[in-house]
Amino acid sequence: MAIKVLCIVERAGSALDDTAWELLGAARALAGDGGSVGAALLGDGVGDLAADLARGYDDVWVFDDARLAAWDGEANARAVAPLVAREKPALILSAHTNLGIDFAPGLSVRVGVPLLPDCLALEHADGGYVAVRAIYGGKVHARFACAPSEHGAMATLRAGAFAAAEPGADASGEIHAETLAADVGQGRRPVRTVEPDAGEVDITQASILVGVGRGIEDEENLEVVQSLAEALGAEVACSRPVVDKGWLPKSRQVGTSGLTVKPKVYIAVGISGSFQHMGGIKGSPFLVAINKDARAPIFGVADVGVVDDLFDVVPALEEKIREAKG
Numbered sequence: 012m013a014i015k016v017l018c019i020v021e022r023a024g025s026a027l028d029d030t031a032w033e034l035l036g037a038a039r040a041l042a043g044d045g046g047s048v049g050a051a052l053l054g055d056g057v058g059d060l061a062a063d064l065a066r067g068y069d070d071v072w073v074f075d076d077a078r079l080a081a082w083d084g085e086a087n088a089r090a091v092a093p094l095v096a097r098e099k100p101a102l103i104l105s106a107h108t109n110l111g112i113d114f115a116p117g118l119s120v121r122v123g124v125p126l127l128p129d130c131l132a133l134e135h136a137d138g139g140y141v142a143v144r145a146i147y148g149g150k151v152h153a154r155f156a157c158a159p160s161e162h163g164a165m166a167t168l169r170a171g172a173f174a175a176a177e178p179g180a181d182a183s184g185e186i187h188a189e190t191l192a193a194d195v196g197q198g199r200r201p202v203r204t205v206e207p208d209a210g211e212v213d214i215t216q217a218s219i220l221v222g223v224g225r226g227i228e229d230e231e232n233l234e235v236v237q238s239l240a241e242a243l244g245a246e247v248a249c250s251r252p253v254v255d256k257g258w259l260p261k262s263r264q265v266g267t268s269g270l271t272v273k274p275k276v277y278i279a280v281g282i283s284g285s286f287q288h289m290g291g292i293k294g295s296p297f298l299v300a301i302n303k304d305a306r307a308p309i310f311g312v313a314d315v316g317v318v319d320d321l322f323d324v325v326p327a328l329e330e331k332i333r334e335a336k337g
């Protein structure tokens with residue numbers, strides 16, 4: 012089957028977000044031989060990124076406009092809807108990021124297509140699509156069937172769940188400059204942008220991280236993981252509940268509402284593995300999970316899993332590391 016796929020890609024600061032290439036990988040597989048894959052790129056001053064996208068996408072539609080400077084899902088949905096009506100893709104893909112979560116439902120309603128959110132896998136089946144999605148906090152992976160409307164279908168893909176496509180050397184895709192409709196960008200007005208505190212440690216630069224979660228039970232017990240981190244020459248990171256309880260500062264939080272980290276090794280201690288937490292871990296580190304619940308979702312992605320009480324395992328691990336280091 013050959014179909015036309017439109018990916019709505021995101022930037023991260025002044026560069027393309029990694030998900031732009033993950034969407035391309037998924038879209039190429041779904042478009043099939045003879046199908047086409049296009050990208051819609053939105054923002055203020057994003058024109059320079061179009062050539063980069065043209066190294067992988069067949070068409071790149073660029074909405075470069077000051078009205079798209081701020082993060083505004085509604086504006087993005089309004090901007091892209093006329094492009095969808097004109098190009099008629101059979102499938103629209105975007106990343107299941109904070110921005111994707113913001114604009115995808117509005118866009119799907121505007122263009123009259125069903126939405127499959129937060130897919131871990133997506134394939135053609137019986138003239139429609141079947142998606143794998145995580146339910147019950149990630150403990151169960153369920154298959155959902157979706158019949159497209161006459162206008163097609165839309166899906167958001169979880170960041171990191173799809174293999175990224177390698178862009179080519181030449182920008183052989185076609186770049187098209189788009190103009191915004193008059194009603195775009197007039198709904199929301201950002202009042203203030205609050206950047207997270209830099210903190211005394213930059214966990215985004217650490218090559219080994221010991222991540223601690225709610226399983227640590229009490230602030231006083233943090234010493235157990237801090238001591239392991241010290242033995243390893245690692246930094247301590249954490250899940251959101253640890254920050255919410257005021258045990259560690261926000262600058263240590265990994266996840267979709269925290270920081271994105273790219274360590275070589277990540278040791279998750281008493282962390283269940285929610286998608287909001289795992290969404291902040293990029294670059295496929297060697298993942299060690301220590302959790303007393305054998306059904307914790309983190310074991311589905313861990314390279315090494317230890318099913319036991321962290322208060323037994325972590326001191327024993329630290330002792331072995333100190334012994335090995337002499």
Ligand SMILES: Cc1cc2nc3c(=O)[nH]c(=O)nc-3n(C[C@H](O)[C@H](O)[C@H](O)COP(=O)(O)OP(=O)(O)OC[C@H]3O[C@@H](n4cnc5c(N)ncnc54)[C@H](O)[C@@H]3O)c2cc1C
Binds near residue numbers: 285287
């Ligand atoms: C909009 C939004 C944004 C969010 N952003 C983030 C984010 O950026 N980062 C983030 O982390 N979360 C985020 N969350 C929260 C997220 O949904 C989860 O609630 C959170 O990640 C769970 O943290 P946890 O794994 O530490 O706790 P839990 O899910 O409670 O897991 C604790 C784990 O510890 C284990 N455990 C308990 N005691 C022991 C023991 N003695 N030994 C071994 N294991 C033990 C348990 O089996 C359990 O698996 C966000 C949520 C929302 C709605």
